[in-house]
Amino acid sequence: MKRRKPADTLPLPQRRSPQELDDNILAYARKHAPHRRSFTPGAWMGTLAAAGIAGVALLIALPQQTQQFADDAVRDEPVSAALRMEDALAPPELRTDAPRSEAVSVQSPAVVAARAQEQHLHDASNSSLPATQAKATLEGPHRDSAARAGASQATRHAAQDKVDTEVPAGSPLGTQAQPSPSAAAPMLAESFEAHAASLGIKPLQSNMDPNAHASLAAPGDAESSDPAPAAKKSAPSSGARHSTPTDAKTDIQRALQACRPFLPARPAAPGEAAQQCYQVFKSACEDCALPQTLEQALEHEIADPAPVSTQR
Amino acid sequence: MLAYRKGDVSAFECLYARHKDELFSFIYRSGGHGAAIEEVAQEAWEAVVRSATRYVPSASFRTWLYQIARQRLADYWRRRDNRHALLSDQDIPEAADSSAEPAAEHDNFSAIEARVMRAIGTLPLEQRDALLLKEQGFSLAEIADITGDGQETVKSRLRYARAQLREQLGDEL
Numbered sequence: 001m002k003r004r005k006p007a008d009t010l011p012l013p014q015r016r017s018p019q020e021l022d023d024n025i026l027a028y029a030r031k032h033a034p035h036r037r038s039f040t041p042g043a044w045m046g047t048l049a050a051a052g053i054a055g056v057a058l059l060i061a062l063p064q065q066t067q068q069f070a071d072d073a074v075r076d077e078p079v080s081a082a083l084r085m086e087d088a089l090a091p092p093e094l095r096t097d098a099p100r101s102e103a104v105s106v107q108s109p110a111v112v113a114a115r116a117q118e119q120h121l122h123d124a125s126n127s128s129l130p131a132t133q134a135k136a137t138l139e140g141p142h143r144d145s146a147a148r149a150g151a152s153q154a155t156r157h158a159a160q161d162k163v164d165t166e167v168p169a170g171s172p173l174g175t176q177a178q179p180s181p182s183a184a185a186p187m188l189a190e191s192f193e194a195h196a197a198s199l200g201i202k203p204l205q206s207n208m209d210p211n212a213h214a215s216l217a218a219p220g221d222a223e224s225s226d227p228a229p230a231a232k233k234s235a236p237s238s239g240a241r242h243s244t245p246t247d248a249k250t251d252i253q254r255a256l257q258a259c260r261p262f263l264p265a266r267p268a269a270p271g272e273a274a275q276q277c278y279q280v281f282k283s284a285c286e287d288c289a290l291p292q293t294l295e296q297a298l299e300h301e302i303a304d305p306a307p308v309s310t311q312r
Numbered sequence: 313m314l315a316y317r318k319g320d321v322s323a324f325e326c327l328y329a330r331h332k333d334e335l336f337s338f339i340y341r342s343g344g345h346g347a348a349i350e351e352v353a354q355e356a357w358e359a360v361v362r363s364a365t366r367y368v369p370s371a372s373f374r375t376w377l378y379q380i381a382r383q384r385l386a387d388y389w390r391r392r393d394n395r396h397a398l399l400s401d402q403d404i405p406e407a408a409d410s411s412a413e414p415a416a417e418h419d420n421f422s423a424i425e426a427r428v429m430r431a432i433g434t435l436p437l438e439q440r441d442a443l444l445l446k447e448q449g450f451s452l453a454e455i456a457d458i459t460g461d462g463q464e465t466v467k468s469r470l471r472y473a474r475a476q477l478r479e480q481l482g483d484e485l
Contacts, residue, residue, distance in 0.1 A: 010432075010447055010477070013425045015340045017332040021350050025332075025357040029324045032361050034317055 274301035
């Protein structure tokens with residue numbers, strides 16, 4: 001027992017807690033100690049509540065944003081609206097399928113242009129449709145009038161010229177709905193190949209894959225399921241030069257004919273036509289195999305312009 | 313106590329070592345004797361452990377501890393119906409026997425303590441609590457917090473309690 005007696009306090013007994021009592025109390029305290037929590041329940045509930053609110057907000061905002069994009073696409077693209085109106089007014093054989101029409105209404109200009117090129121490829125390879133109809137399908141607002149009237153070659157050229165004059169100057173691909181050449185490069189390359197095949201141009205050797213441009217063979221060969229024979233028919237090998245001036249001229253002639261539908265306007269000079277055609281090929285084949293012989297022929301023509309006919 | 317609320321048992325051990333003897337003495341002076349002191353002390357500390365998760369540091373831990381101890385004492389007196397029990401004459405020698413101090417001094421302090429405890433036992437409960445808490449070193453404000461009374465009330469009770477003890481003990485104080 002510990003005793004002390006300060007002057008200002010009463011002489012009261014002091015008692016020490018027994019050791020047995022200390023052990024009991026400490027054992028009880030250890031047994032009933034609050035558990036260590038690295039993450040409190042309040043924090044869990046707060047996190048879950050925040051995640052739930054964020055999820056609900058996302059679900060609410062997402063459809064509205066999609067609708068906004070659709071409205072913007074319809075508002076900013078009169079071409080899309082015109083195409084949809086034409087689809088509604090066109091005869092069944094010329095009308096595009098419903099899903100495509102819906103997709104065009106909400107897609108970007110690049111996708112719209114790619115769709116048009118794809119449609120052109122389809123029409124060009126389809127022998128049941130006349131060439132005028134296939135051409136009109138590619139050229140948008142003038143396609144129906146030309147197709148319905150069974151327009152002549154001169155009429156088709158007039159429509160083509162009208163479309164070309166509407167295209168802003170400086171556009172390498174010659175279409176307002178084609179914002180980026182690299183975005184539509186593969187599609188443009190395929191379109192060129194199909195158009196060249198429809199014109200009966202012989203296949204041109206690719207500098208990357210000999211079989212990749214087997215579709216440039218004659219129309220009969222283009223539909224062949226085996227690309228090997230067509231590849232064998234490919235004229236010059238990769239990196240080959242023209243043996244005679246006549247061959248080079250023929251290649252340039254073919255190239256200009258093939259790329260003429262993709263040029264922005266009728267070139268004023270032979271050299272300018274080759275320059276524009278070369279730009280078309282470079283932009284179209286930036287990410288794909290480029291017909292090397294054709295490229296060489298165009299480079300030669302740009303360096304040394306010759307009076308080559310650019311008639312279509 | 314906040315550390316123990318987060319699961320730190322060593323914090324409670326430190327807290328217990330700091331307050332255990334003081335609280336045990338308070339319970340002893342409040343009229344408990346024998347095993348009743350240990351029973352009340354254990355109940356008080358167990359109540360502290362159970363209330364740890366609800367502990368809010370609005371006042372000092374010591375004040376909170378003595379509030380709990382007073383409640384346990386009140387419960388004990390109600391249960392045993394010995395609210396006005398005083399230390400018996402047998403308790404004083406028993407307490408003296410456990411002392412390790414010299415016999416002369418031990419006897420001297422035991423006699424004084426016995427008389428003081430008897431005098432305290434005659435005080436009303438409110439005055440006795442106020443006097444014992446004051447002897448524990450609490451201020452008037454802290455005593456008012458523990459007992460739930462006003463400071464002036466506590467001050468008045470202390471004055472009456474000291475006057476009565478002075479009357480009973482005379483020159484021994």
